[in-house]
Amino acid sequence: MQSQMIKTSSSRPLVAAVCMLAILLPLFVSDFRSFQVTQILVYAIAVLGLNLLTGYNGQISLGHGAFFALGAYVAAILMDKAGVPYWATIPVVAAVCFVVGFIFGLPALRLAGHYLALATFSLALATPQLLKHPALEKWTGGVQGIFLSKPQPPFGLAMSQDRWLYWFVLLHVVVLFVCAANLLRGPVGRAIRAIRDQPLAAETAGIDNSRFKTTVFGISAMYTGIAGALSAIVLQFVSPDSFTMFLSIYFLVGVVVGGVGSIWGAFLGAAFILIVPNLSSEVSKSATGMLYAMVLLLLIWRMPNGLWSGVLWMWRAATRRPA
Amino acid sequence: MDQLLHQVVNGLATGAIYAVIALALVMNFNSTGHINFAQGEMAMFSTYVAWTLIAMGMPYGVAFLVTVAISFVGGMLLERFVLHRFRNAPLLSVVVVFIALFLGFNAVAGWIWGPVLKDFPSPVSSYKTGTSLVGAHELFVGAVAGAMLLLLYGFFRFTTLGLKMRAVACNPTSSRLVGIRVSWTLALGWGLAASIGAVAGMLIAPLTFLDPHMMTGILLYAFAAALLGGVDSPPGAVIGGLVVGVAENLLGAYVVGAELKMSVALVIVVLVLVYRPQGILGRVTVRRV
Amino acid sequence: MSASQQTAHPAALLDARGLRAYYGDAPALHGVDLRIEVGGKVALLGANGAGKTTMLRAICGLIRTQGEIAFAGQEIRGFATEDIVRLGIAHVPEGRGTFAELTVEENLRLGGIIHSDKARTRQDIDRFLRYFPRLKERIRQQAGTLSGGEQQMLAISRALMLRPRLMLLDEPSFGLAPLMVLEIFQILKRINEEERVSLLIVEQNARLALELADHGYLLETGRIVLHGSSAELKANEEVQRAYLGYSGSKARRPESTPG
Numbered sequence: 001m002q003s004q005m006i007k008t009s010s011s012r013p014l015v016a017a018v019c020m021l022a023i024l025l026p027l028f029v030s031d032f033r034s035f036q037v038t039q040i041l042v043y044a045i046a047v048l049g050l051n052l053l054t055g056y057n058g059q060i061s062l063g064h065g066a067f068f069a070l071g072a073y074v075a076a077i078l079m080d081k082a083g084v085p086y087w088a089t090i091p092v093v094a095a096v097c098f099v100v101g102f103i104f105g106l107p108a109l110r111l112a113g114h115y116l117a118l119a120t121f122s123l124a125l126a127t128p129q130l131l132k133h134p135a136l137e138k139w140t141g142g143v144q145g146i147f148l149s150k151p152q153p154p155f156g157l158a159m160s161q162d163r164w165l166y167w168f169v170l171l172h173v174v175v176l177f178v179c180a181a182n183l184l185r186g187p188v189g190r191a192i193r194a195i196r197d198q199p200l201a202a203e204t205a206g207i208d209n210s211r212f213k214t215t216v217f218g219i220s221a222m223y224t225g226i227a228g229a230l231s232a233i234v235l236q237f238v239s240p241d242s243f244t245m246f247l248s249i250y251f252l253v254g255v256v257v258g259g260v261g262s263i264w265g266a267f268l269g270a271a272f273i274l275i276v277p278n279l280s281s282e283v284s285k286s287a288t289g290m291l292y293a294m295v296l297l298l299l300i301w302r303m304p305n306g307l308w309s310g311v312l313w314m315w316r317a318a319t320r321r322p323a
Numbered sequence: 324m325d326q327l328l329h330q331v332v333n334g335l336a337t338g339a340i341y342a343v344i345a346l347a348l349v350m351n352f353n354s355t356g357h358i359n360f361a362q363g364e365m366a367m368f369s370t371y372v373a374w375t376l377i378a379m380g381m382p383y384g385v386a387f388l389v390t391v392a393i394s395f396v397g398g399m400l401l402e403r404f405v406l407h408r409f410r411n412a413p414l415l416s417v418v419v420v421f422i423a424l425f426l427g428f429n430a431v432a433g434w435i436w437g438p439v440l441k442d443f444p445s446p447v448s449s450y451k452t453g454t455s456l457v458g459a460h461e462l463f464v465g466a467v468a469g470a471m472l473l474l475l476y477g478f479f480r481f482t483t484l485g486l487k488m489r490a491v492a493c494n495p496t497s498s499r500l501v502g503i504r505v506s507w508t509l510a511l512g513w514g515l516a517a518s519i520g521a522v523a524g525m526l527i528a529p530l531t532f533l534d535p536h537m538m539t540g541i542l543l544y545a546f547a548a549a550l551l552g553g554v555d556s557p558p559g560a561v562i563g564g565l566v567v568g569v570a571e572n573l574l575g576a577y578v579v580g581a582e583l584k585m586s587v588a589l590v591i592v593v594l595v596l597v598y599r600p601q602g603i604l605g606r607v608t609v610r611r612v
Numbered sequence: 613m614s615a616s617q618q619t620a621h622p623a624a625l626l627d628a629r630g631l632r633a634y635y636g637d638a639p640a641l642h643g644v645d646l647r648i649e650v651g652g653k654v655a656l657l658g659a660n661g662a663g664k665t666t667m668l669r670a671i672c673g674l675i676r677t678q679g680e681i682a683f684a685g686q687e688i689r690g691f692a693t694e695d696i697v698r699l700g701i702a703h704v705p706e707g708r709g710t711f712a713e714l715t716v717e718e719n720l721r722l723g724g725i726i727h728s729d730k731a732r733t734r735q736d737i738d739r740f741l742r743y744f745p746r747l748k749e750r751i752r753q754q755a756g757t758l759s760g761g762e763q764q765m766l767a768i769s770r771a772l773m774l775r776p777r778l779m780l781l782d783e784p785s786f787g788l789a790p791l792m793v794l795e796i797f798q799i800l801k802r803i804n805e806e807e808r809v810s811l812l813i814v815e816q817n818a819r820l821a822l823e824l825a826d827h828g829y830l831l832e833t834g835r836i837v838l839h840g841s842s843a844e845l846k847a848n849e850e851v852q853r854a855y856l857g858y859s860g861s862k863a864r865r866p867e868s869t870p871g
Contacts, residue, residue, distance in 0.1 A: 060418055062360070107597045113414045114358050115596050118546055121360060125543040126589040133583055245539065249422055256419055285438070289430025296423035300416045301408060483725065490711050490722050497709035500672065501774065502697040502726040 043270035047254035049223025058196030063120030065247035071228025101221020105214035124245035131240035145239025259306025336461035338568020344545035345560035354512025361424035363538030370524030398517025443528030553602030655825035702771035712756030723773025
């Protein structure tokens with residue numbers, strides 16, 4: 001619904017303006033700001049991935065940090081141990097995470113509501129420990145993690161590495177978001193939502209619920225995994241303690257803030273989960289958690305469709321007035 | 324052999340603590356039908372309250388009881404003022420509320436008491452058991468957990484209030500139709516779960532130190548315990564807790580190593596959910612229509 | 613169609629006027645008037661979806677309503693279900709609403725849970741089980757393991773434990789064998805006489821209901837279209853055609869499904 005809203009002719013100039021701004025942004029801001037926006041873009045992909053599963057398909061995951069970690073580690077190990085160029089890790093990560101997500105989706109089929117949340121929450125709790133395991137230390141670097149080198153712009157282009165990374169990530173954002181928008185607009189999207197709202201009716205209407213649910217799980221894990229890989233490339237570092245269960249919870253915060261079942265809200269959600277800690281950590285380390293908690297409660301209570309729906313509402317009100 | 328026995332006894336002691344947290348989860352599940360993801364953080368918070376009371380000079384026993392009472396009231400207030408509003412909300416909203424509570428308790432505890440680890444006393448630390456097999460605190464844990472189970476069993480079996488709570492868990496609408504004030508019963512369930520959690524927190528803190536993150540790992544074991552025993556069965560929670568405790572210790576010592584202990588819990592969670600969602604003692608109601 | 617033209621009567625136990633009820637925003641009752649005398653037996657008839665169950669739920673405050681409901685002279689509309697129940701209205705809901713995981717005895721104790729006198733509650737259990745000797749044998753059994761008829765008996769005796777003045781019954785015959793239905797309706801008649809409990813019975817089986825009741829109301833898409841004494845209703849051509857299964861002329865109304 002939101003995506004159609006954006007595509008209406010009246011908002012087309014706006015979309016074009018936003019795209020131009022996004023592309024040109026690094027030219028106007030410092031490398032550090034570019035780097036920060038790059039991080040937001042990375043998180044937006046992860047939030048979108050979780051939203052596909054939880055918001056659109058109704059499968060609640062509290063453990064998407066694990067898929068983010070998987071993507072990050074696969075990319076890091078490929079670069080560090082196999083010397084694979086950074087850009088070539090993305091397709092591999094996509095494939096690996098899709099398969100792992102798909103496989104995780106199989107038992108998830110049998111878990112209704114709470115139990116899936118519980119199983120994924122458990123996964124999130126166990127992730128750091130799994131990553132530290134000595135048997136994997138040869139590849140994962142154990143508690144130390146893996147340090148990577150910063151990628152150089154291609155073809156000897158004269159630009160800073162941060163700017164290049166921004167455009168590299170932006171390219172993925174565009175491809176992944178356009179794919180998601182198209183997927184959700186069509187009959188597949190209707191089926192995905194039907195399974196969430198009316199599982200029995202969907203089944204009787206000839207939708208293969210199981211196949212759809214496991215596939216969505218796979219796609220969702222793939223999106224979040226790609227975000228993890230991009231994050232490893234951007235930060236040049238992975239370590240087990242970056243992937244605690246709080247990461248998974250933050251993704252959920254991003255989904256709720258951006259709007260459950262809203263594609264473009266992912267940017268808002270991602271910005272929220274990255275900017276708020278930056279601002280509030282000046283007050284105290286605990287302020288972030290308290291703010292998240294309060295915002296979550298308020299949103300779920302008063303604005304269950306997230307901030308993005310509020311933005312859309314204002315946009316509609318503003319464009320309607322002149323008529 | 325001694326080593327093995329030692330591991331088993333240790334496992335039973337930690338298992339008793341998992342059992343208590345699992346009991347709190349079961350209590351909550353039975354009264355509201357939800358799994359409270361914030362149960363561990365609430366327990367941690369209660370333990371800090373106890374620590375503060377003790378630091379103010381209150382004797383351990385008094386602080387223990389006062390903390391249980393405060394947690395009870397706190398749990399009830401939380402239900403009345405927060406959860407109550409989401410009674411008919413979709414599942415995702417309820418889960419998000421639990422996550423918000425999780426973050427909230429964690430952050431507020433860090434804000435009030437700081438990130439520095441604190442020592443939490445055990446009332447029996449000065450006693451010796453005369454054997455290296457089991458420490459005094461382990462015995463204390465076992466005794467308290469056992470006493471609590473008996474108390475709860477008696478409460479549910481023999482008191483009118485317990486019967487009301489079971490009725491509400493079983494059929495809320497019918498409960499209203501016999502005149503039970505369902506919303507108060509739900510709040511009561513929350514209060515009870517919060518007190519039970521508080522006891523668990525005070526039992527485990529002497530073993531782990533007090534810190535805002537002390538419960539995150541334990542919560543996973545408690546999930547495993549509650550699921551293994553049957554998420555609606557109080558005795559199941561106890562058995563599940565003991566089994567998980569022993570399994571964690573033995574597998575950690577002899578099979579997978581300490582680094583994968585949490586994964587044992589994860590595997591238990593997933594296996595139980597997939598193959599026996601009702602757990603060992605969870606009730607499968609026979610209904611004839 | 614006779615519109616409701618009742619005059620106020622001092623002996624009315626329940627008097628609903630202009631009662632509207634809503635599921636969310638969708639109205640399900642459109643201004644219903646219904647009256648039950650002290651000691652009266654009233655049947656509420658109508659096809660599926662006419663609003664019969666809604667009417668009972670509205671009286672108990674289980675759904676949002678507008679209008680007036682007086683019970684024993686006291687306005688109760690807008691009260692919480694728990695408070696309405698405590699005034700002496702027992703509801704035997706559709707599907708019986710037994711506490712399936714609790715024992716028969718616990719179910720009965722719950723029925724009388726608003727009374728604090730435990731000794732009397734125990735006496736009540738013995739007294740009401742006299743109507744249902746079969747339940748007495750199964751007193752320690754889990755309610756969910758009872759047969760349908762036994763569950764209906766349990767639901768009725770649990771309602772009695774409230775010591776109600778009015779009992780609302782939602783399709784007590786549903787899903788039961790014909791003999792069991794007859795037995796239950798005979799017991800209801802006795803309960804009405806011996807315990808002086810007024811009855812409001814929702815039934816698909818109009819013949820059975822009018823046999824028991826002294827008054828009847830006919831509900832169609834949320835409105836009362838006809839009411840009167842059971843004898844009048846039984847004699848009414850419309851009722852005969854649509855609800856009692858006589859095929860006089862071609863039926864305009866949807867056929868009722870006899871229970």
